[in-house]
Amino acid sequence: NAGVMQNPRHLVRRRGQEARLRCSPMKGHSHVYWYRQLPEEGLKFMVYLQKENIIDESGMPKERFSAEFPKEGPSILRIQQVVRGDSAAYFCASSLQTGGTYEQYFGPGTRLTVT
Amino acid sequence: DQQVKQNSPSLSVQEGRISILNCDYTNSMFDYFLWYKKYPAEGPTFLISISSIKDKNEDGRFTVFLNKSAKHLSLHIVPSQPGDSAVYFCAASESGANSKLTFGKGITLSVRP
Numbered sequence: 001n002a003g004v005m006q007n008p009r010h011l012v013r014r015r016g017q018e019a020r021l022r023c024s025p026m027k028g029h030s031h032v033y034w035y036r037q038l039p040e041e042g043l044k045f046m047v048y049l050q051k052e053n054i055i056d057e058s059g060m061p062k063e064r065f066s067a068e069f070p071k072e073g074p075s076i077l078r079i080q081q082v083v084r085g086d087s088a089a090y091f092c093a094s095s096l097q098t099g100g101t102y103e104q105y106f107g108p109g110t111r112l113t114v115t
Numbered sequence: 116d117q118q119v120k121q122n123s124p125s126l127s128v129q130e131g132r133i134s135i136l137n138c139d140y141t142n143s144m145f146d147y148f149l150w151y152k153k154y155p156a157e158g159p160t161f162l163i164s165i166s167s168i169k170d171k172n173e174d175g176r177f178t179v180f181l182n183k184s185a186k187h188l189s190l191h192i193v194p195s196q197p198g199d200s201a202v203y204f205c206a207a208s209e210s211g212a213n214s215k216l217t218f219g220k221g222i223t224l225s226v227r228p
Binding site: 004006031033035040041042043044045048056059091093095102103104105106107108109111 | 119147149151156157158159160161164204206208210214215216217218219220221
């Protein structure tokens with residue numbers, strides 16, 4: 001009964017490098033959300049995906065950030081040319097969204113540090 | 116613009132007593148509300164939710180109350196236990212839309228033995 005899985009748990013990148021964060025949703029869940037948490041802040045929505053589709057990317061920065069959820073494999077959040085301000089905890093959540101319930105279940109997060 | 120507000124950053128209660136965590140929202144389109152608990156270096160854990168068609172939902176020691184006219188909800192934990200010490204986030208969504216969650220900044224609850 002695996003929950004939402006994220007890897008890596010910790011990622012260190014130098015400025016200008018690329019960061020790839022992976023998320024495998026709970027079994028049977030086809031809706032994936034990515035959130036970012038800056039220090040002393042709540043979680044901020046970034047993007048919502050279903051298999052092979054981006055449903056809502058209104059929270060994604062306009063440049064350098066992209067996300068995908070392919071037919072096979074995990075969802076990927078990609079940050080190109082990272083800057084120090086990208087240092088944060090990135091959380092993935094998944095949900096069923098059936099029967100009027102909208103609970104999202106979160107993974108343990110990936111802590112990105114940009115040096 | 117903070118649409119979900121948790122104005123008290125911290126709360127300390129004695130073990131066995133009631134913990135009351137408050138949350139206010141400004142967006143009248145929100146109709147589904149959730150509480151999450153978070154330990155350091157872990158992801159948020161879903162606790163309890165409530166739809167706007169209800170004013171109360173109870174699950175064991177946890178009860179959430181919703182006052183739509185005041186745009187206010189609260190989480191009651193009775194009795195409080197030391198293991199409840201964590202950060203609690205209030206979140207809201209529009210069920211008819213894509214259900215993205217809007218979070219408050221969280222309240223740090225400390226339960227003293």
